[in-house]
Amino acid sequence: xxxxxxxxxxxxxxxxxxxxxxxxxxxxxxxxxxxxxxxxxxxxxxxxxxxxxxxxxxxxxxxxxxxxxxxxxxxxxxxxxxxxxxxxxxxxxxxxxxxxxxxxxxxxxxxxxxxxxxxxxxxxxxxxxxxxxxxxxxxxxxxxxxxxxxxxxxxxxxxxxxxxxxxxxxxxxxxxxxxxxxxxxxxxxxxxxxxxxxxxxxxxxxxxxxxxxxxxxxxxxxxxxxxxxxxxxxxxxxxxxxxxxxxxxxxxxxxxxxxxxxxxxxxxxxxxxxxxxxxxxxxxxxxxxxxxxxxxxxxxxxxxxxxxxxxxxxxxxxxxxxxxxxxxxxxxxxxxxxxxxxxxxxxxxxxxxxxxxxxxxxxxxxxxxxxxxxxxxxxxxxxxxxxxxxxxxxxxxxxxxxxxxxxxxxxxxxxxxxxxxxxxxxxxxxxxxxxxxxxxxxxxxxxxxxxxxxxxxxxxxxxxxxxxxxxxxxxxxxxxxxxxxxxxxxxxxxxxxxxxxxxxxxxxxxxxxxxxxxxxxxxxxxxxxxxxxxxxxxxxxxxxxxxxxxxxxxxxxxxxxxxxxxxxxxxxxxxxxxxxxxxxxxxxxxxxxxxxxxxxxxxxxxxxxxxxxxxxxxxxxxxxxxxxxxxxxxxxx
Amino acid sequence: xxxxxxxxxxxxxxxxxxxxxxxxxxxxxxxxxxxxxxxxxxxxxxxxxxxxxxxxxxxxxxxxxxxxxxxxxxxxxxxxxxxxxxxxxxxxxxxxxxxxxxxxxxxxxxxxxxxxxxxxxxxxxxxxxxxxxxxxxxxxxxxxxxxxxxxxxxxxxxxxxxxxxxxxxxxxxxxxxxxxxxxxxxxxxxxxxxxxxxxxxxxxxxxxxxxxxxxxxxxxxxxxxxxxxxxxxxxxxxxxxxxxxxxxxx
Ligand SMILES: Cc1cc2nc3c(=O)[nH]c(=O)nc-3n(C[C@H](O)[C@H](O)[C@H](O)COP(=O)(O)OP(=O)(O)OC[C@H]3O[C@@H](n4cnc5c(N)ncnc54)[C@H](O)[C@@H]3O)c2cc1C
Ligand code: FES
Numbered sequence: 001x002x003x004x005x006x007x008x009x010x011x012x013x014x015x016x017x018x019x020x021x022x023x024x025x026x027x028x029x030x031x032x033x034x035x036x037x038x039x040x041x042x043x044x045x046x047x048x049x050x051x052x053x054x055x056x057x058x059x060x061x062x063x064x065x066x067x068x069x070x071x072x073x074x075x076x077x078x079x080x081x082x083x084x085x086x087x088x089x090x091x092x093x094x095x096x097x098x099x100x101x102x103x104x105x106x107x108x109x110x111x112x113x114x115x116x117x118x119x120x121x122x123x124x125x126x127x128x129x130x131x132x133x134x135x136x137x138x139x140x141x142x143x144x145x146x147x148x149x150x151x152x153x154x155x156x157x158x159x160x161x162x163x164x165x166x167x168x169x170x171x172x173x174x175x176x177x178x179x180x181x182x183x184x185x186x187x188x189x190x191x192x193x194x195x196x197x198x199x200x201x202x203x204x205x206x207x208x209x210x211x212x213x214x215x216x217x218x219x220x221x222x223x224x225x226x227x228x229x230x231x232x233x234x235x236x237x238x239x240x241x242x243x244x245x246x247x248x249x250x251x252x253x254x255x256x257x258x259x260x261x262x263x264x265x266x267x268x269x270x271x272x273x274x275x276x277x278x279x280x281x282x283x284x285x286x287x288x289x290x291x292x293x294x295x296x297x298x299x300x301x302x303x304x305x306x307x308x309x310x311x312x313x314x315x316x317x318x319x320x321x322x323x324x325x326x327x328x329x330x331x332x333x334x335x336x337x338x339x340x341x342x343x344x345x346x347x348x349x350x351x352x353x354x355x356x357x358x359x360x361x362x363x364x365x366x367x368x369x370x371x372x373x374x375x376x377x378x379x380x381x382x383x384x385x386x387x388x389x390x391x392x393x394x395x396x397x398x399x400x401x402x403x404x405x406x407x408x409x410x411x412x413x414x415x416x417x418x419x420x421x422x423x424x425x426x427x428x429x430x431x432x433x434x435x436x437x438x439x440x441x442x443x444x445x446x447x448x449x450x451x452x453x454x455x456x457x458x459x460x461x462x463x464x465x466x467x468x469x470x471x472x473x474x475x476x477x478x479x480x481x482x483x484x485x486x487x488x489x490x491x492x493x494x495x496x497x498x499x500x501x502x503x504x505x506x507x508x509x510x511x512x513x514x515x516x517x518x519x520x521x522x523x524x525x526x527x528x529x530x531x532x533x534x535x536x537x538x539x540x541x542x543x544x545x546x547x548x549x550x551x552x553x554x555x556x557x558x559x560x561x562x563x564x565x566x567x568x569x570x571x572x573x574x575x576x577x578x579x580x581x582x583x584x585x586x587x588x589x590x591x592x593x594x595x596x597x598x599x600x601x602x603x604x605x606x607x608x609x610x611x612x613x614x615x616x617x618x619x620x621x622x623x624x625x626x627x628x629x630x631x632x633x634x635x636x637x
Numbered sequence: 638x639x640x641x642x643x644x645x646x647x648x649x650x651x652x653x654x655x656x657x658x659x660x661x662x663x664x665x666x667x668x669x670x671x672x673x674x675x676x677x678x679x680x681x682x683x684x685x686x687x688x689x690x691x692x693x694x695x696x697x698x699x700x701x702x703x704x705x706x707x708x709x710x711x712x713x714x715x716x717x718x719x720x721x722x723x724x725x726x727x728x729x730x731x732x733x734x735x736x737x738x739x740x741x742x743x744x745x746x747x748x749x750x751x752x753x754x755x756x757x758x759x760x761x762x763x764x765x766x767x768x769x770x771x772x773x774x775x776x777x778x779x780x781x782x783x784x785x786x787x788x789x790x791x792x793x794x795x796x797x798x799x800x801x802x803x804x805x806x807x808x809x810x811x812x813x814x815x816x817x818x819x820x821x822x823x824x825x826x827x828x829x830x831x832x833x834x835x836x837x838x839x840x841x842x843x844x845x846x847x848x849x850x851x852x853x854x855x856x857x858x859x860x861x862x863x864x865x866x867x868x869x870x871x872x873x874x875x876x877x878x879x880x881x882x883x884x885x886x887x
Binding site for chain 1 (some may be wrong): 671696776787
């Protein structure tokens with residue numbers, strides 16, 4: 001497997017400009033002749049499809065949702081970063097770049113992150129021009145808030161619904177192109193496989209989710225914008241349908257999977273309330289700006305939170321990290337919360353949370369200001385728990401939330417399969433071993449609006465493709481694989497539900513490859529996952545028919561892929577014998593219990609090559625070089 | 638808790654459909670309504686039946702996927718709450734619950750509780766956007782937007798496109814949905830250029846999709862899980878009148 005990152009030469013600040021100058025361009029009149037297939041209509045996919053449509057490419061976009069507006073991006077709450085420095089508090093492109101590389105614990109590619117920070121400026125402009133109703137100050141200018149892991153105020157937001165507003169902006173731009181005829185959309189179509197012809201990605205196989213028909217589409221390039229895989233844990237903050245199928249199928253066809261074990265556990269989610277729990281709800285990290293996190297000092301504490309005197313509370317983040325306090329990065333805040341709960345300080349009926357308290361903020365700023373900032377989050381919390389956070393501190397606990405790992409891509413966002421690109425959460429590119437808050441929306445939109453529309457031209461202008469008819473043998477073979485698999489799922493006819501297996505897999509991965517990982521636990525998981533997969537294929541029951549709208553079958557296909565994918569996640573965690581960012585190996589910690597990196601041996605991206613189901617995959621590395629930031633032990637004290 | 642459900646089952650668009658009765662056992666007050674349906678579906682699967690098809694995704698009231706009539710009311714008994722955010726503490730042991738899909742000409746049933754809402758996308762295609770090419774935008778702070786305007790635009794823009802408004806309306810009108818987008822963009826300075834063309838095309842598409850007329854019933858506002866106000870419909874009508882006058886040939 002060749003891993004050529006293709007990072008342009010020159011000083012970091014000039015790389016993107018130089019590269020754009022050196023790129024081959026597609027003649028405007030010829031763009032129409034190129035068919036670009038995009039899978040996914042979240043922030044990354046919708047922005048990419050709209051922009052490439054505007055440029056004149058012939059775009060076909062697919063989603064398993066009934067409308068692009070339903071993509072998981074809609075749920076993002078807190079905000080989007082940009083180095084605008086509107087607050088005049090010392091921000092700059094370089095600082096955003098620096099914070100992102102450091103926040104990622106020095107496991108990301110400098111050149112990509114720098115470009116991201118540069119483009120962040122254009123994203124805000126674009127969104128404002130689309131009519132995204134960002135929060136404003138009284139003078140009418142854009143407002144900002146600060147977010148975990150940063151000491152400047154660079155996060156733009158639309159109350160607690162930033163993802164919704166940004167996605168609607170991108171969705172509307174996409175619908176405009178659909179109306180203009182430059183983009184064609186197929187909703188309720190699930191991509192089941194990538195078609196590779198002579199080593200080059202040339203199409204996809206989809207399942208029409210209403211009729212059950214397999215339909216294949218071919219073109220000149222395929223872009224996956226299919227989101228992250230946090231649902232491997234079953235319980236996560238992701239929308240229920242988020243899954244790994246698209247990227248996993250691409251991986252099976254030759255695309256390297258980078259850093260699959262880098263998964264982010266978000267510190268502020270509502271703790272599970274019972275066994276039937278189907279997903280977890282995030283309470284935006286922005287709450288940590290004004291909320292203070294604490295636990296009772298006494299493990300036997302039974303009093304209501306308001307009755308516990310100040311002196312008997314442990315504001316442990318403020319105690320351990322005086323300079324960042326409640327705003328330490330996510331990985332640290334999560335681990336410390338788990339530590340407190342494991343030590344017996346957990347609060348709530350199930351003793352599975354810590355308090356996030358707004359009392360001081362309400363006294364300082366007034367209830368109206370707090371409601372202005374977080375009103376919808378407080379309402380959401382009350383709907384779910386029946387408790388009112390204005391009067392009683394919230395209970396929070398970490399939950400799987402985001403996946404930094406994803407398909408390996410070069411500087412042009414192309415995977416190891418020529419012609420196959422990955423953007424947004426589906427790729428691994430910018431966040432290293434830990435993502436800073438409000439950076440995923442930034443990355444998805446940077447990739448979609450500003451990077452891929454340029455870099456895809458650079459690819460298309462260099463290839464001369466013969467059209468691939470949909471009865472080409474590579475297409476037929478891929479279709480047959482998909483059909484066989486669906487038939488197999490339908491015919492097991494066991495007696496356990498798909499969810500049952502998903503829950504079991506999720507629990508296993510959470511225990512062994514979640515917030516803490518150990519050699520022993522990972523080896524155990526690597527023995528248990530194949531057993532569980534075996535049982536799945538013998539005992540699962542998928543009711544109904546494949547020639548119909550069949551939600552059980554949809555789920556079964558996704559869980560079957562998770563059952564293969566979980567293994568490579570554990571291999572990745574096992575072979576990265578260091579701690580970094582969200583990857584916390586209990587054997588590798590500092591004396592203070594922080595992640596201890598091993599830069600000598602692991603300052604690289606691990607990229608996995610598929611060798612067969614149940615076979616140990618091959619591990620390749622892309623060495624990371626740091627010329628612009630100094631590798632240092634992250635310190636948030 | 639133990640509940641009796643009467644659920645609309647329909648194999649496909651051509652099937653006539655009927656209510657089926659199910660007993661839901663071991664329901665707890667902390668479960669969401671959809672988790673209660675998960676429970677019923679798991680039992681159905683284990684006992685050889687076919688689970689009830691219903692749409693959902695975010696399960697936190699923002700994606701607009703979920704949506705069903707619960708005892709004749711869109712999204713059920715709790716105001717400002719989508720079906721996924723409704724919790725079983727709103728019901729009591731022994732309750733009977735009738736669960737049905739949205740009913741409207743413009744929303745054909747695909748299966749059980751799943752309907753086709755693509756008409757909403759086509760209303761947006763007709764003009765629910767600001768025409769701005771990627772890359773052509775001025776600096777974000779180049780045009781100040783009074784905070785009240787930005788807030789008003791935001792309030793309209795929080796529509797999740799679930800279509801409860803249509804399901805609630807005796808005329809199956811989608812005016813609340815349409816007006817929310819019209820109002821969102823009309824409140825922003827960026828939305829002014831296309832303001833009157835937008836309202837004309839979106840309303841024309843609304844009618845072409847087979848949605849009914851608004852007769853100011855107000856049921857839509859009651860049903861909306863996001864509290865979108867019918868004031869936006871009045872606003873749309875004002876813009877529409879103005880647009881019609883502007884549109885007159887010279
Ligand atoms: C609760 C929550 C809050 C968040 N808040 C923030 C925040 O405040 N700031 C921030 O920066 N980030 C936040 N994030 C992270 C951020 O929302 C996501 O990383 C980002 O939206 C992902 O966008 P995407 O376009 O890559 O993928 P998605 O939005 O997940 O879209 C994936 C798309 O791919 C389609 N798809 C997937 N597989 C297939 C297939 N096989 N066939 C067809 N279609 C397919 C789906 O239909 C969908 O359209 C949050 C995440 C969560 C869970
Ligand atoms: S499932 Fe998303 S709004 Fe209900």
